Amino acid sequence: MNVVEIENVTKTFGRFTAVNALSLAVPKGSIYGFIGPNGSGKTTTLRMIMRIYHPDPGPGRIRVLGETKQTAADDRVGYLPEERGLYKKMKVRDILRFYAELKGCRDFKDRVNSWLERMGLSEWADKKVEALSKGMAQKVQFISAVIADPELVILDEPFTGLDPVNADVLRDAVLELRKNGSTVIFSTHDMAVAERMCDLIFMIYKGEKVLDGTLESIQDRYGTDTLRVKVEGNGFDARTIPGVEKVTDFGKLQELRISPQTDTQDVLAELMKCGRVTHFELTTPSLHDIFVRIARPEPQDVVPGAARETAHA
């Protein structure tokens, strides 16, 4: 069963098309990751799922938790907007209580306390929001989105601004939400997070869907065209090797993209001429690489299903 179903939905602001003929389905109990460059339509789509924005009139439709109603107010949905979203002058405990009550939650006292403890915020419960660091405010906001045990949680860039420790705390909380039966949709710029956490990944670029599926299915579309190599010795240029289309230098490690007909043995032989090969791995492209191929296409990049031009004002 799908918690969110979007079919052929378009949203324009004036002459600018933010989202164009978009369709997607979020299965119940999944973690669904939105990726895409800034301004590509992620937040607009999330807001449409929230029903804060309504799509342009037309054949498209949005069904959330089995309903197609027009108002945003829904106690079964929790939402964390991109950054901010908290009253600065309110105390942490009061604002959580307020959001819990707004969602029709009655036993909020214990919930607030247990969430604060879990997020390591107990000491800050009676401080005003304006006294919190960015990371702490982000955690408070997360609690406010999930305090009422929503069936569907929509998080707009929840990991932005968190240090690794807090990011782990938040990740665990999200995973536990899924374990308890909630469906989570979140957007992120952190490809590693998306790779590790999401059951399904959805990429939107210039208002259009370019990727949608499991990480494996997405990577399969690109095939095993990537070599990760470590070569000792200096001054070697992998770009001179026949069949290598692109080199991404990570310093200690180089990622080579090879053309489909190239024999990896030939590449290895060429590399061995340059120096001592300590690492040689044939692999699928990382999500990061796929993202960059779509969002910053180079002449040799062939992006399946993404070779479109959108009216982008």
Place this chain on the structure above:
Amino acid sequence: MRKMIVVAVREYQAAVKSKAFLMTLVAMPILWGGSIVVQMAMRNKVDTKDKRIAVVDYTDHLYDAVAAAAQVRNEKDIFEGEGADRKQVKPRFLVERVDPRGDDAAKARLALSERVRKADSKEIMAFVVIGADVIRPGPDPANASIDYHSNSPTYDDIQHWIAGPLNERVQQLRLQAANLDAGIVAAATKRVPVANLGLVSRDEAGNITEAEKTNELANIFVPMGLMMLMLMVVMVGASPLVQSVLEEKTLRIAEVLLGSVPPFQLMMGKLVGMVGVSLTIVTVYLVGAFYAIHQAGFGSFFPAHIVWWFVIFQSLAVLMYGSLFIAVGAAVSDMKEAQSLVTPVMLIAVSPMFVWINVVKEPSSSFALAMSLIPPATPMLMTIRQAVPPGIPTWQPLLGILLVLLTTVACVFAAGRIFRVGILMQGKGAKVGEMMRWVLRG
């Protein structure tokens, strides 16, 4: 409904718990009361340096009277207090006689003007020229006037003072010339005061009670106080809504709120919260005023009979203006933009101030009735009319409430539509035309 109350409670607490609210609550009476106290204290803080006045008397009969009056004034009138507390609160007027003969009149005035222009404390500050025909006006009116010359046109104390002794003396001389006794004439021309009384009524025992002397001052101050209180409540209670909505908008709190509460309920919650805030203010001030008036012994002037009307009207005013402020907050993107839209709303709110004095003087006139039935002005003007004895027929405030209620519903409805669209707009503010479109199309 429950969510609306949750919003209202938060809004109320956010407003009442803020330091700014307490400051306003305390500062307002201090500012108003303080300005009166300061004015009283400053009343006598005038320059007490001697002021010299030259008098050119072409009649030759009037200077002595001025000199004598100045002496009396300098010895008695310019002091306040008794014994050790006695202190000078006004400047002495020192008059000097200038001989009118010799130079021609124009030259004499020029010479005196030059002396005034020197602006020297030892020199004269002004001079008075008394025409030759002042006592018995002749064919030339120029000779029958008294001219006061000075270089300080806003300082009129000397001019006002000198008119007294001069006219008194002129009258005396004219009566003498006509062989009339000054005492008899004074008695004959004495003005009779007209007392301002209420109406006579019959008490329970059937006796006719005497009419009470009305206190004109109280009858003006009570309505004025109520009007100011209502205006203040609208300013303090409703205008923070602009900021509150703007905060929710810019901090994306609105998106979270709208995910829980339908927009209309959210707006109503904010309005109800603000009505609560305004009632708090009113309670504090009315109880304070009641206590103060009783302590001062003017208990009977406290308008207890219209307190409920006042509460109803001010709640409606907060709803009516509050919804407009909410619409403004939702339509703009920053405080600076908000100012330009808040100003017209404020102007409408203070508009009753332009006609209130006419309404107080004749609360039953058709002008007052018409004015008080224009909804934006109704809360204040209707209250004023009710506060002036004997009050007005009950159907009038009831009709007023009905009209204000209809207007409030229209405002809330329109504001709700602007709010719904505007609260999610980011980046730029809406133009008035755009807002009208939102209202009409929904």
